[in-house]
Amino acid sequence: xxxxxxxxxxxxxxxTNKKSLKCEQHMGHRAMYWYKQKAKKPPELMFVYSYEKLSxxxxxxxxxxxxxxxxxxxxxxxxxLQPEDSALYLCASSQDPLNRPTNKRDTQYFGPGTRLTVx
Amino acid sequence: SQxxxxxxxxxxxxxxxxxxxxxxxxxxxxxxQWYRQNSGRGLVHLILIRSNEREKHSGRLRVTLxxxxxxxxxxxxxxxxxxxxxxxxxxxxxDNDMRFGAGTRLTVxP
Numbered sequence: 001x002x003x004x005x006x007x008x009x010x011x012x013x014x015x016t017n018k019k020s021l022k023c024e025q026h027m028g029h030r031a032m033y034w035y036k037q038k039a040k041k042p043p044e045l046m047f048v049y050s051y052e053k054l055s056x057x058x059x060x061x062x063x064x065x066x067x068x069x070x071x072x073x074x075x076x077x078x079x080x081l082q083p084e085d086s087a088l089y090l091c092a093s094s095q096d097p098l099n100r101p102t103n104k105r106d107t108q109y110f111g112p113g114t115r116l117t118v119x
Numbered sequence: 120s121q122x123x124x125x126x127x128x129x130x131x132x133x134x135x136x137x138x139x140x141x142x143x144x145x146x147x148x149x150x151x152q153w154y155r156q157n158s159g160r161g162l163v164h165l166i167l168i169r170s171n172e173r174e175k176h177s178g179r180l181r182v183t184l185x186x187x188x189x190x191x192x193x194x195x196x197x198x199x200x201x202x203x204x205x206x207x208x209x210x211x212x213x214d215n216d217m218r219f220g221a222g223t224r225l226t227v228x229p
Contacts, residue, residue, distance in 0.1 A: 004161075031215050042207055042219035043162070050215055090161060094215070107152060108209075108217060112161040 004111035006091050012117045015081060021114045023074040023091030032074040033108065034066060035090040043090055049074060081118045088113045125208060125220040133228050138195045140223040142208030143188075149211040151184055153193050155204045156222075162207065165193075200229045 004025045013019050023032065031050050035043035048056035049068040063085075065077040074091055092108040125142045132138055142151070150169045154162040168175045168184045168191065175182045181194040195202055208220040 033215070033217075040224075042222050044219075045217065048215045055214065056216060088159065092162075107164045107167050109164065110154075110162040113159075115159065 004091055004093055004109050006089075006111035006114050008114060009112065010115045010117075012119065013078065013081065014119050015083070017081075018077070018079045020078065021076040021089055021091075021116075023076075023093075023111055024072055025093040025109070025111075026072055027093065027095075027109065028071075029093035029095055029109070030071060031094045032068060033092040033094075034074070034076050035092065037088040037090055037113070039087075047076075078116075081116075083118050086116055086118045088115055125206075125223050127223060128221065129224045129226070131226040131228065132198055134198060134200055136198055136227075138198050138202070138225055138227070140193045140206050140208075140225070141190060142192070142220050143190045144208075144210045144218075144220070145189065146210075146212060148186075149213050151182075151191050152209045152211065152217075153180075153182060153191075154207045154209060154219075156207065157204050165206075195225075198225075198227045200227050202227045 007022045033048050034046040036046050037043040045058050046060045047066040052068045063080050067075040090113045091111040094108045130138055148170055150167055152167045153165040155165055156162045166175055166177045166180055166182050168182050170186055179196045184191045191208055203226050205222045205224050207222045209217050211217050
């Protein structure tokens with residue numbers, strides 16, 4: 001299984017809603033990532049989890065709350081979002097980040113994304 | 120924050136022609152990767168080149184890396200209409216920190 005899955009594919013929510021995005025991989029990867037991508041722009045790194053611990057938080061507003069309940073799952077909890085948060089949210093994973101020399105870093109495998117619209 | 124700059128921003132060619140995209144970056148890297156993205160979809164990994172490598176091939180793809188100039192290029196030979204997509208370079212800064220360039224939108228006309 002070399003796939004990263006994301007649910008839902010599409011999400012429309014109001015500014016007062018609470019929703020969650022989910023990401024799952026069964027490749028034994030120990031690093032997982034959330035990216036945000038606006039139309040015609042590159043993905044922007046939001047969060048990185050390494051061995052289920054948050055290792056990078058790119059100054060993301062607190063209305064985005066990541067969670068890594070186990071090595072296969074990554075969630076992004078959404079609350080009180082703004083219309084400008086509408087974007088494609090991409091999840092990715094990569095292999096064991098700690099037991100490899102940095103010049104042997106492996107590729108990141110991306111899920112298909114969740115298209116989020118905030119009304 | 121964005122790390123790389125890519126040029127051109129958009130490229131339109133005829134099927135069968137070669138397409139070359141360039142990527143420049145600012146800081147030291149562990150490796151550089153190229154990804155393809157079809158409209159509104161997830162990213163597909165194409166090729167990874169490590170900082171101690173200068174050139175790499177994969178099928179119709181050829182990637183070069185010049186660490187002294189902090190630049191990389193992606194060449195797609197004998198392009199096909201199915202190659203139409205956005206292409207991004209991504210630099211691995213270490214500690215799971217990967218940054219994407221602005222991307223090149225490639226259109227291959229049949």
